[in-house]
Amino acid sequence: MLAAPWHTSRRAGSARAVLPPWRLKALMLALMGGFIAVGWQLTALGRIGTASSQLMGAESQIRHAMSRPDVVDRHGRMLASDINVYWLFADPAEIIDVDDAVEKLSRVLPAKDLVGLRTKLRSKKSRFEWVKRGLTPKDAARVHHLGLPGFHLIEERQRVYPAGDTAVHVLGHTNVDNQGLAGIEKFIDSMPGAVTQPQGDADRPKLRISLDLRVQHALHDELIAAKSRYTPKALGGLVLDVHSGEVLAMGGLPDYDPNRREEALVKARRDRFYYDAYELGSVFKTFTVALALEDGIARVDDQVDVLTPIRMGHFILRDRHARTQYLTVSEVFTHSSNTGAARLALAAGSEKQKAFLAKFGLLEPISTELGPTARPLFPDPWREVNTMTAAYGHGISVPPFAFAVAAAALINGGHKVEPRFLPLKAGESGTGERILSAGTSAAMRELFWKNVEKGTGRKAKVPGYRVGGKTGTAWKPAKGGYSKDVITSFVAGFPMDDPQYLVFIVIDEPKPEKKGGRTEAGHNAAPTAGALIRRIAPMLGIAPMRRFDEQRQASY
Amino acid sequence: MRLLSLLAFGFLIGIIILIYNMKFETRRLEERAAQLERAIAEEKDNVALMRAEWSHVTRPERIEKLAREVLDLEPAKPEQLITNRDFMEVLARRPMPSAETANGWKARDEIGALIRNTGGEKDAGGTVAH
Numbered sequence: 001m002l003a004a005p006w007h008t009s010r011r012a013g014s015a016r017a018v019l020p021p022w023r024l025k026a027l028m029l030a031l032m033g034g035f036i037a038v039g040w041q042l043t044a045l046g047r048i049g050t051a052s053s054q055l056m057g058a059e060s061q062i063r064h065a066m067s068r069p070d071v072v073d074r075h076g077r078m079l080a081s082d083i084n085v086y087w088l089f090a091d092p093a094e095i096i097d098v099d100d101a102v103e104k105l106s107r108v109l110p111a112k113d114l115v116g117l118r119t120k121l122r123s124k125k126s127r128f129e130w131v132k133r134g135l136t137p138k139d140a141a142r143v144h145h146l147g148l149p150g151f152h153l154i155e156e157r158q159r160v161y162p163a164g165d166t167a168v169h170v171l172g173h174t175n176v177d178n179q180g181l182a183g184i185e186k187f188i189d190s191m192p193g194a195v196t197q198p199q200g201d202a203d204r205p206k207l208r209i210s211l212d213l214r215v216q217h218a219l220h221d222e223l224i225a226a227k228s229r230y231t232p233k234a235l236g237g238l239v240l241d242v243h244s245g246e247v248l249a250m251g252g253l254p255d256y257d258p259n260r261r262e263e264a265l266v267k268a269r270r271d272r273f274y275y276d277a278y279e280l281g282s283v284f285k286t287f288t289v290a291l292a293l294e295d296g297i298a299r300v301d302d303q304v305d306v307l308t309p310i311r312m313g314h315f316i317l318r319d320r321h322a323r324t325q326y327l328t329v330s331e332v333f334t335h336s337s338n339t340g341a342a343r344l345a346l347a348a349g350s351e352k353q354k355a356f357l358a359k360f361g362l363l364e365p366i367s368t369e370l371g372p373t374a375r376p377l378f379p380d381p382w383r384e385v386n387t388m389t390a391a392y393g394h395g396i397s398v399p400p401f402a403f404a405v406a407a408a409a410l411i412n413g414g415h416k417v418e419p420r421f422l423p424l425k426a427g428e429s430g431t432g433e434r435i436l437s438a439g440t441s442a443a444m445r446e447l448f449w450k451n452v453e454k455g456t457g458r459k460a461k462v463p464g465y466r467v468g469g470k471t472g473t474a475w476k477p478a479k480g481g482y483s484k485d486v487i488t489s490f491v492a493g494f495p496m497d498d499p500q501y502l503v504f505i506v507i508d509e510p511k512p513e514k515k516g517g518r519t520e521a522g523h524n525a526a527p528t529a530g531a532l533i534r535r536i537a538p539m540l541g542i543a544p545m546r547r548f549d550e551q552r553q554a555s556y
Numbered sequence: 557m558r559l560l561s562l563l564a565f566g567f568l569i570g571i572i573i574l575i576y577n578m579k580f581e582t583r584r585l586e587e588r589a590a591q592l593e594r595a596i597a598e599e600k601d602n603v604a605l606m607r608a609e610w611s612h613v614t615r616p617e618r619i620e621k622l623a624r625e626v627l628d629l630e631p632a633k634p635e636q637l638i639t640n641r642d643f644m645e646v647l648a649r650r651p652m653p654s655a656e657t658a659n660g661w662k663a664r665d666e667i668g669a670l671i672r673n674t675g676g677e678k679d680a681g682g683t684v685a686h
Contacts, residue, residue: 042575078611084601137605162611201596202603217616464634535631544634 067157068178069188069195069205071171073213074246074423078162080171080185080258081204082178085158086140088131092121094150101148105131108142134158159185161258167216169236169251169271170209170370170421173258182264183271184209184421187369194422210246210423215239218535219249226528227253230510230519236273237505237528238404239536242412242493244430245405245419247368248501248540250274273506277374277397280506281474282521283407283491284393285341289333289447290410291356292344294440300330300447306340312385317342333447334455336471338392345391346384353390354382359435360406361416362398369421374399393474400489404504407491411448411468411499414441449496456522460492460530464544465537468496469503469529471521476509485509488521490529495542505529627670 071080095101098121106114113132120129131151135143140153159174161167172183180186188195188207196206219237226235236252252273256263263269292298303326309318319339332340345353357363365372377397379386389395401419408417409432416432424430448468451457456471469492475482489506493499510524517523537544623629638646 078607081604081608081611083605083608137602160608160612162608163615163617166615166617202600204600204604214616217620221617221620462634464637534634537634538632538637543639544637 068159068174068180068185069207071184071188071207071209073167073209073211073216074248075212076208077213079167079209079211079213080159080161082157083160084137084155085133086135086137086143086153087133087156088135088140088143088151088153090121090129090131090151092123092126092129092150095121096149098122101151104146104148105143105151108139108146159258163213163217164259165255165257166220167211167213167249167251168255168258169273170211170216170247171258172370173256173261173264175261181261183370186371187421191369208423210241210248210421211250212248212539214539215536216249216251218539219532220251222528222532222535223251223253225531226505226507226524229513230507230524232507232511232524233509234268234272235505235507235510236271236400237503237532238273238401239532240404240408240417240419240502240504242408242417242499242502243415244424245408245417245432246423246430247419247421249536250401272400272508274370274399274401275374277377277399278487278506278508279394279397279474279477280400280403280489281393281472281487282336282338282341283403283470283472283489284390284396285333285336285472286407286410286444286448286470286491287357287360287362288341288345288353288391289329290436290440290444291348291353292329293443294356294436295348295352297347298329298344300443301328303328304332304337304340304343306332306337306343308339310339310342310346310388312388315385315388317388330447330450333470334451336456341391342388345387350382350384350387353387357390357396360409362396362402362406365399366402366405366419368419373401376402393472400504400506404491404502407504408493408502409435410441410444411493411496411502412441414438445493445496445499448493452492452496456520457490457492457526459522460490460526460533462494462530462534462537465494465533465542466496466545467492467494467530467533468499469493469526471526473520486519488519488525490521490525492526492529492533494533494537495545500542501536501540503529503532505532627667629667 067082068080070078070082072078090101092098098118101121102114102118105117109132117131120126123129133156135153143151144153157178159178161171161173168183170183172180172185174180174185180189184207194207196208198205219239223235223237226232234252234254237250238247239249240247250271250273252271254266254269255271256266256269258264293300298304305325306319306322306327307325309316317339319337321335322337322339327335327337327340329340329344331337332344348356354363363376363378365375367373376399378390379395386395405417405419409415414434414436416435418430418432420430445468448470449466450468451471452460452467452469457469460467460469469490472487472489472491474487474489476485476487477483478485487506487508488510489504492503492505494501494503505525505528507521507525507528510519512519513523
């Protein structure tokens with residue numbers, strides 16, 4: 001019997017060692033415990049997350065590193081997103097019939113993509129040739145269905161900007177590797193923490209910025225219209241919330257389409273409004289008059305001598321348009337008198353003027369999410385003659401963006417404005433420290449408004465809205481002096497009884513609309529600002545004046 | 557004792573079969589899960605693509621052009637705007653429209669008619685009298 005040795009040994013050894021029953025039981029218990037442990041471990045291993053899903057996780061992380069968050073405007077409209085595209089490449093050695101392959105490709109791809117493809121694919125040395133980058137999934141599927149040997153598709157992430165060039169100077173663009181090179185795109189790379197993580201499956205990570213796409217479009221559109229009317233070298237504009245400092249729209253022409261990033265290389269297409277400094281001319285009189293009022297040098301109704309020329313060394317400043325000996329401070333503003341502004345600034349003195357401009361942030365570059373602006377240029381040391389010219393905006397260059405931000409503080413009640421391209425979070429007020437008394441700010445509002453009612457800014461008038469603003473026409477600096485070309489600008493606020501928004505338009509070298517026409521700001525920058533305000537005021541929820549409503553109601 | 561061994565053996569076979577079954581089932585489910593996850597990822601990409609496309613076709617520039625050319629509209633003038641409060645006042649001054657006048661308005665609703673004729677909206681009526 002098979003079992004015999006066991007039985008015999010047991011029988012034979014029974015005298016020597018009879019296992020006590022408890023030891024047998026202990027052995028069985030131990031074995032059972034062991035088996036239970038093994039069984040438990042097996043089930044446990046079966047229950048935890050599977051290896052394959054861990055792999056998937058790793059894969060999605062790799063893809064995540066290359067993808068960028070969506071950029072949306074303040075109301076959630078998409079400004080930039082990532083989509084999947086396909087890159088088509090070929091291995092010439094694998095291709096059987098080049099002519100046939102190119103012929104078949106020409107049925108699904110536009111002919112211009114296939115120029116020179118035959119010669120490229122015929123070269124026997126090469127094992128890798130790009131055919132086309134950035135195929136849409138639809139085109140990629142068509143190519144795939146051709147079933148051509150030697151042609152391969154790889155999936156890639158590509159940045160797209162659905163609104164094209166509308167907001168490009170704020171958004172910036174990315175390079176081929178999907179890295180941000182300018183604007184908000186660059187900011188995203190430096191501050192990943194600002195991005196909101198996705199809520200739910202169909203969502204993508206997002207960055208909400210302060211721009212309003214409709215306002216941005218209106219600005220872009222009005223700039224295009226102004227460009228065709230005045231054929232300037234360049235022009236730009238901005239819409240700013242004067243209380244929160246949020247930029248609602250900013251841009252300039254010429255610009256570029258971020259979907260075609262090679263256009264960004266042309267230097268003329270860059271954002272001049274932010275990254276260039278200009279002598280802005282008479283718009284600077286806003287600060288001269290504000291300084292005079294704030295410092296108690298003059299009141300709004302005080303008389304200023306505008307006829308007598310001011311002599312300073314070789315420099316003589318006279319007002320050729322002056323018809324009377326004296327103008328009130330208010331008229332100096334609305335008639336935009338250089339001698340008047342210079343007298344006010346000289347009365348205040350160089351030190352005070354410089355300190356005043358510094359307080360408004362006009363002598364240092366300002367920093368926002370887009371990085372620092374251009375550095376303002378001003379003479380050092382600041383002599384009396386500089387005080388005089390700076391009074392009407394010459395001899396000092398500032399980026400238009402910085403000027404607009406400073407001017408916002410003149411009309412918002414006197415609070416410093418911290419410009420921002422990200423919307424305020426709930427609970428943040430955005431209001432900075434007081435840098436101008438409420439009384440002076442109120443007087444400035446009045447002057448702005450008067451200037452549009454009957455001063456140089458009449459063409460910015462918008463029926464139904466209280467618009468106020470100041471024109472600026474500056475001679476462009478040229479070799480050894482100033483050229484005949486001008487830079488015109490218009491800074492406007494609305495509604496003027498309680499300003500909410502500031503609009504600033506700058507036009508570089510406008511031509512007269514009609515032959516022999518005029519090129520002053522009142523004839524190009526002011527009407528452009530007016531047309532823009534007319535379009536955006538309803539979008540921004542600003543109702544036309546009540547009085548105006550009553551007039552209209554009579555016609556019911 | 558023999559009965560117990562046999563029972564244990566049978567039990568063992570049973571467990572083996574069960575475990576193999578479960579393993580196969582698990583593998584199948586895993587494959588299915590991976591497939592679904594891939595499908596979800598693909599769907600996400602599709603959604604992103606369609607969102608981008610939607611934003612592209614609804615960009616203000618294009619909508620404005622279409623509104624001007626197809627619907628013959630232009631930007632609202634300030635005198636065409638009225639605040640909610642004023643609108644309520646105007647409403648209060650008017651008598652409530654009867655069903656016929658409401659239909660009359662509907663007939664004169666040129667923009668609505670344009671939209672209806674352009675296609676898309678099939679039923680645009682019925683909201684005027686509220």
